[in-house]
Amino acid sequence: MMIGLTSAFVTAAAVTVYLMGSEPTADSLAAPDSAPVQQPSTSSGAEGEGSKASSQSVGQAGTSSPPASLSPAEIELGDNPDYPTLESRLTEMQARRENMTFDPAQVLAAIQQPSAWQADDSVAEQMDLADEDRYDGRTFIRFNAMKVETLMPGDTMEIPIEQANSIYQMVVDEVEDHRDGSITWRGHLQDFNEENQVMITQSDGVTYAGVFTPDAPYTIEARDDTGWVVSTGTLFKGEEAPLPIPVPDISTSDASR
Template identity: 40%
Template sequence: MPLHHKAALACAAILCTVASIGWLLASGTQTTDNQTASVKADSPTASTQPGNAVTGPADTAAAQTGKPKQDDEKTLQLLMQPDPNPYYATFGDRLQEVIARRDGQIVDPKRLWAALQEKAAWKPLAGSPDQLPLTAEQRSDGREFISIDPLKIESLVPGDHLEVPIAQANQTYNVVIDHVRSTDGQSMTWSGHIEELPQDNQVTITRGNGLIIGGITTPQGLYALQAHGNQGWIAASTTLFKGGDKHIEVPSSQGDAANDDHPVGH
């Protein structure tokens, strides 16, 4: 089959997948049997195989949603962009996986794409946000206040690389995401490791119900993360527990590898 025909079939399949969640196309659009992302334990990504071509997908989308044809074509082009993760052929493949993890809830491809372009997990804030439930003493105990985009965390898939800046350690760590787990469809946990360091230097981030919590084990010590919405803090365990030594358990991604939805080999 000519290459341009294959590309056309792939475009049509991805457009139909987006249609099935009601974001781009209204109900009634003709779809193929393999729209739903299928996550396999032996594969880092859910792939959609090309189905039967749909005649004039951009025209159909425009007619059913009232959106200009050019907007639909731009979205289609965005979905076909090469993904930075070698385990995912296109950005559309990543989008399908995020949709599957959300139990079919709507995801804005443009916002997800913008979040994907950010290299760092969060950015520093000059002061302590009023919305954080902290005492006056906690606001001045040395913890670092940060701005975090929850969609950046949600965009992560196995094999992704993420910059984790920690001012208290005077370091920016490069983290590789190893596993993504969803237990109840509401909360999700990303587990990874710091590159070029032993595997016991782990990173775990959990998001659910508007709250993000995490633990980062480094050669300099353990750091805790907490965010409400898009604002939060990160602090060394010694900052949080000045009254004495306390043990903090950070879940290991290795022990849960057999239960993960999306394992990646190294």
């Protein structure tokens, strides 16, 4: 079943890059009152060292872990001035998903990843697909929905399209909460013309996305942590692909099979 969203062009794709450093744990993001009290330095020239240690900047694709004594309010992300700390981002995420609880360590790990998924051929064996779909050139992926949940206007995310042998950069322009359990992230491809749009819709463990590259449109579908990236034209076998691309009911998408 197809449903129409305000914008019918859909989005996303990217290769998940795992952190090189150690991943923070929930204990490492304890509340400020549980952090050890830092004693002022009495040595000459050490003035200001305490304030330098009280926060740490972490980039989206950074590999450093924050000190164990830092709370989310003290972890500076440093790449989006509208959401300068982990706490400010968690607050916005919680407002969008009132019935969900986000683990700060998992959110931080997702923020530090440049993309939301990586290619994984073994995913194909987990899906009940006809041969014409299994071998139509689609790229099977491991998907990280948390990465998408962390995105805010002004953020960037890598959109790797293996079929095009390219990695694009999505710039998030807006996030819309449909108040029905689904959220849509809209954006554009950096360094390309305005018509190269991206849209990702996520709801209840299902993600349906699409991206218009300079050469062709691609569709991304995922159920929980598995899915695929496919050239949109191949989804309309034996018929001409309509434009704009209709957005299916993500609860009944064949990615869920």
